[in-house]
Amino acid sequence: MREDDLRQMIGRVKRGSLSRRxxxxxxxxxxxxxxxxxxxxxxxxxxxxxxxxxxxxxxxxTRRGGGGALRILYWQASTLLNPHFxxxxxxxxxxxxxxxxxxGWATDGTLVPILAAxxxxxxxxxxxxxxxxxxxxxxxxxxxxxxxxxxxxxxxFTWEYARNPANATTTSxxxxxxxxxKVDSHTVRVExxxxxxxxxxxxxxxxxxxxxxxxxxxxxxxxxxxxPTNLRPVGTGPYRFVSFAPGDNLIGALxxxxxxxxxxxFDTIEVKGGGDAVSAARAVLQTGDFDYAWNLQVEDELLxxxxxANRGRVNIVDGGNIEFVQLNxxxxxxxVDGERSHISTQHPAFRDxxxxxxxxxxxxxxxxxxxxxxxxxxxxxxxxxxxxRFNSTNLRHEFNVQRANEILDAAGWxxxxxxxxxxxxxxxxxxxxxxxxxxRQRTQAIYRQAAQRAGIxxxxxxxxxxxxxxxxxxxxxxxxxxxxxxxxYTTTMPQADPQRFMNQYVSWEVSQRANNWQGRNIVxxxxxxxxxxxxxxxxxxxxxxxxxxxxxxxxxxxxxxxIIPLVKRPLVSASLRNLRPVLSAWDNTHWLLxxxxxxx
Amino acid sequence: xxxxxxxxxxxxxxxxxLALAPGDPFEELATNPAIPPEVRLQLRASLxxxxxxxxxxxxxxFAMLQGEWxxxxxxxxNVDQLILQRLPTTLIVIGSSQILALAIxxxxxxxxxxxxxxxxxQVVNTLAFVGFxxxxxxxxxxxxxxxxxxxxxxPFVYNTNITATGWQWWWEHIRQSIMPVLVLGLxxxxxxxxxxxxxxxxxxxxxxxxxxxxxxLPESRVTIRHVVRNxxxxxxxxxxxxxxxxxxxxxxxxxxxxxxxxGSLLITxxxxxxxxxxxxxxxxxxxxxxxFNLLADIIYGWLDPRISYR
Numbered sequence: 001m002r003e004d005d006l007r008q009m010i011g012r013v014k015r016g017s018l019s020r021r022x023x024x025x026x027x028x029x030x031x032x033x034x035x036x037x038x039x040x041x042x043x044x045x046x047x048x049x050x051x052x053x054x055x056x057x058x059x060x061x062t063r064r065g066g067g068g069a070l071r072i073l074y075w076q077a078s079t080l081l082n083p084h085f086x087x088x089x090x091x092x093x094x095x096x097x098x099x100x101x102x103x104g105w106a107t108d109g110t111l112v113p114i115l116a117a118x119x120x121x122x123x124x125x126x127x128x129x130x131x132x133x134x135x136x137x138x139x140x141x142x143x144x145x146x147x148x149x150x151x152x153x154x155x156x157f158t159w160e161y162a163r164n165p166a167n168a169t170t171t172s173x174x175x176x177x178x179x180x181x182k183v184d185s186h187t188v189r190v191e192x193x194x195x196x197x198x199x200x201x202x203x204x205x206x207x208x209x210x211x212x213x214x215x216x217x218x219x220x221x222x223x224x225x226x227x228p229t230n231l232r233p234v235g236t237g238p239y240r241f242v243s244f245a246p247g248d249n250l251i252g253a254l255x256x257x258x259x260x261x262x263x264x265x266f267d268t269i270e271v272k273g274g275g276d277a278v279s280a281a282r283a284v285l286q287t288g289d290f291d292y293a294w295n296l297q298v299e300d301e302l303l304x305x306x307x308x309a310n311r312g313r314v315n316i317v318d319g320g321n322i323e324f325v326q327l328n329x330x331x332x333x334x335x336v337d338g339e340r341s342h343i344s345t346q347h348p349a350f351r352d353x354x355x356x357x358x359x360x361x362x363x364x365x366x367x368x369x370x371x372x373x374x375x376x377x378x379x380x381x382x383x384x385x386x387x388x389r390f391n392s393t394n395l396r397h398e399f400n401v402q403r404a405n406e407i408l409d410a411a412g413w414x415x416x417x418x419x420x421x422x423x424x425x426x427x428x429x430x431x432x433x434x435x436x437x438x439x440r441q442r443t444q445a446i447y448r449q450a451a452q453r454a455g456i457x458x459x460x461x462x463x464x465x466x467x468x469x470x471x472x473x474x475x476x477x478x479x480x481x482x483x484x485x486x487x488x489y490t491t492t493m494p495q496a497d498p499q500r501f502m503n504q505y506v507s508w509e510v511s512q513r514a515n516n517w518q519g520r521n522i523v524x525x526x527x528x529x530x531x532x533x534x535x536x537x538x539x540x541x542x543x544x545x546x547x548x549x550x551x552x553x554x555x556x557x558x559x560x561x562x563i564i565p566l567v568k569r570p571l572v573s574a575s576l577r578n579l580r581p582v583l584s585a586w587d588n589t590h591w592l593l594x595x596x597x598x599x600x
Numbered sequence: 601x602x603x604x605x606x607x608x609x610x611x612x613x614x615x616x617x618l619a620l621a622p623g624d625p626f627e628e629l630a631t632n633p634a635i636p637p638e639v640r641l642q643l644r645a646s647l648x649x650x651x652x653x654x655x656x657x658x659x660x661x662f663a664m665l666q667g668e669w670x671x672x673x674x675x676x677x678n679v680d681q682l683i684l685q686r687l688p689t690t691l692i693v694i695g696s697s698q699i700l701a702l703a704i705x706x707x708x709x710x711x712x713x714x715x716x717x718x719x720x721x722q723v724v725n726t727l728a729f730v731g732f733x734x735x736x737x738x739x740x741x742x743x744x745x746x747x748x749x750x751x752x753x754x755p756f757v758y759n760t761n762i763t764a765t766g767w768q769w770w771w772e773h774i775r776q777s778i779m780p781v782l783v784l785g786l787x788x789x790x791x792x793x794x795x796x797x798x799x800x801x802x803x804x805x806x807x808x809x810x811x812x813x814x815x816x817l818p819e820s821r822v823t824i825r826h827v828v829r830n831x832x833x834x835x836x837x838x839x840x841x842x843x844x845x846x847x848x849x850x851x852x853x854x855x856x857x858x859x860x861x862x863g864s865l866l867i868t869x870x871x872x873x874x875x876x877x878x879x880x881x882x883x884x885x886x887x888x889x890x891x892f893n894l895l896a897d898i899i900y901g902w903l904d905p906r907i908s909y910r
Contacts, residue, residue, distance in 0.1 A: 165642060
């Protein structure tokens with residue numbers, strides 16, 4: 001789809017001949033994230049990014065409370081309850097029981113106002129047309145759990161708290177480059193240095209939880225760790241804090257002064273942590289001891305069997321996470337200035353596009369989906385993958401050993417006596433590394449088998465996850481070092497906007513010694529066109545152009561075959577049959593706990 | 601007196617091994633694209649993780665000497681608080697499993713030894729072999745499959761926040777503890793039964809026992825006063841050395857039944873590379889091992905006055 005077509009479609013939405021939902025669905029089908037599509041409409045002035053009826057399931061209970069206990073099982077255990085100290089999802093989730101942001105992301109990519117009175121848009125004056133500021137109007141009458149009023153001061157304080165380097169918050173990335181101004185007691189303005197197309201980052205979703213100024217202001221800097229509120233949270237959420245045992249369980253009780261009408265439904269909430277994913281699945285699907293179990297990375301076969309007990313069901317929420325293979329651009333076996341995979345080198349085999357093309361043809365994604373991942377891993381041809389109805393017009397995935405052979409033959413790679421192809425002394429024999437994880441080892445085996453049939457030898461290597469995914473500069477086996485010919489892992493897309501996802505292939509992010517291997521471009525691919533488009537997209541206010549740019553970026557990197565997308569990794573969870581959880585791919589599991597209820 | 605240098609040595613080794621181990625507590629941030637790498641570097645720096653090993657060690661040592669145990673990198677809570685929080689559950693669950701093990705091992709072992717190679721002895725031996733050959737993770741899963749899923753009698757998720765009161769409260773606690781206690785107790789009991797049996801067998805053939813019988817003492821008095829008391833010395837050593845485990849928890853069993861004990865604290869800390877917690881827990885273990893060794897020495901003296909210093 002070209003820019004003109006997009007403009008026409010937006011025009012149709014404005015005139016009313018195309019519904020917003022219809023527009024979003026089409027955009028999603030084109031490979032654009034749903035949040036992008038709605039923000040696109042918001043900035044183009046066609047309705048707001050605010051959630052419409054249908055974005056979240058209808059809430060039917062007619063009075064507050066009376067729902068009994070809600071019991072949630074996490075096989076990882078949370079250890080602290082300050083959303084701005086949360087390392088990892090588990091702690092974000094448990095903080096989210098008590099704290100709320102101004103808005104959260106529904107799974108269709110629309111913003112749902114939580115502590116905000118409305119979602120900023122150009123019509124309501126919330127968004128400035130030059131993209132340099134966004135004004136949030138706050139809900140009135142919201143009270144903290146201790147009875148104090150929630151005001152703009154708390155929002156401004158949250159910004160100061162999160163961006164203060166002395167507090168060592170994990171959310172500082174969302175706050176350090178913005179300026180926040182209090183307009184009046186219930187209005188704040190977020191100002192950006194540069195035109196910012198994706199404005200819904202600060203104060204939104206998991207990084208955006210607002211903390212009470214009156215309880216945290218005495219604990220800034222060196223004393224931040226001592227705040228009693230870190231373990232006994234006082235928020236605005238639907239449940240009040242009762243007790244917390246780090247690494248074990250968390251108990252909350254209904255908040256009688258909650259700002260949502262007839263909400264919440266449950267009288268108490270318990271979040272129990274620890275154990276393993278399989279028994280968590282059993283506790284919900286088989287014995288019904290718990291209402292909901294999170295992130296069940298369990299073989300789909302087992303889940304299907306447990307589901308047969310008919311007590312609960314498996315929820316699958318599609319997001320942007322993707323399992324993919326990288327083919328090293330640089331040479332992992334040559335040392336330059338004591339650094340392997342140095343950016344000045346070229347991979348002797350993968351520099352030939354024919355070899356990369358053959359590699360992409362040799363992985364049977366359908367088999368991965370069918371025999372390994374099941375519902376937890378639909379096959380895909382794209383790196384930038386978004387909600388369920390994704391269907392790229394540009395890229396397709398194919399498994400074809402014969403064609404791979406033809407391509408390699410034509411490129412002059414001849415089989416040697418051992419059956420492995422070679423050319424000019426370079427053998428097609430690669431070290432293929434990944435983390436220790438049963439599905440990954442099975443994927444490696446499938447890949448190796450197919451590659452063998454095309455005269456390519458893969459030496460499989462698996463590294464313990466805690467080493468592979470660490471940022472340990474001294475260890476040669478970490479994924480950012482990439483001292484192997486190829487590697488495979490899942491990269492996550494926690495944010496609704498692709499900008500921070502697609503920066504994984506810009507040249508200034510190349511992972512190397514100079515940046516302590518902190519760069520996000522692990523495969524070390526460099527492309528001038530990609531860099532240019534990315535830079536433009538960063539400041540492009542015209543959402544139509546920007547969307548087109550991201551689609552182009554996806555096509556560029558996937559088209560290079562230096563990365564080979566395999567399967568999408570949606571979030572899999574289990575819940576009892578009668579529970580109505582509100583889940584989202586772009587926000588925490590607990591993002592809208594206030595709307596969870598039980599039917600019948 | 602030898603205790604202090606050995607504790608120091610243990611702490612140096614632990615600290616070095618942990619510092620050399622790969623990974624860091626902020627791993628999860630590394631794979632999250634929403635968090636810029638600078639944030640992680642800053643976090644590391646703020647926790648002093650970029651300093652050389654020896655500086656970090658001395659900082660830890662001096663703090664420890666002043667009673668400052670440090671705080672967890674992951675939860676930012678003081679380590680002593682974390683440990684204390686988990687101590688009661690650990691003591692109850694692991695403690696009662698050890699008591700169960702002793703309650704089985706002592707009478708069964710002694711009875712088996714007084715009637716060597718009888719049918720009873722053979723049955724006990726077979727069961728003991730089966731008991732300590734099955735690893736706890738296997739029996740644990742077996743129990744869960746049988747009692748929780750097939751029969752639906754017992755819960756398999758340990759709940760520390762039981763809201764019931766009175767008898768109901770006790771009942772709930774006992775119900776959820778049955779499986780972990782049985783799994784641990786039977787395993788330990790099987791091993792100890794074998795040990796008690798061989799210790800008693802060693803003593804039962806000694807001359808003083810024959811003398812006691814010749815004097816016409818009743819068999820029960822011979823067994824209790826003259827056999828068991830002497831046979832207990834090696835058993836005490838073994839049990840005393842096992843005692844730190846009561847405080848240390850049982851990592852595998854706690855994980856299976858989601859018992860929030862010290863074992864599960866240790867394993868999550870190890871998985872998260874949370875150095876202060878690992879240091880504190882392992883160091884407490886080391887102290888306990890040394891303390892119980894001392895205790896064992898004192899009990900020897902009481903059991904066999906010849907051993908004690910004069």
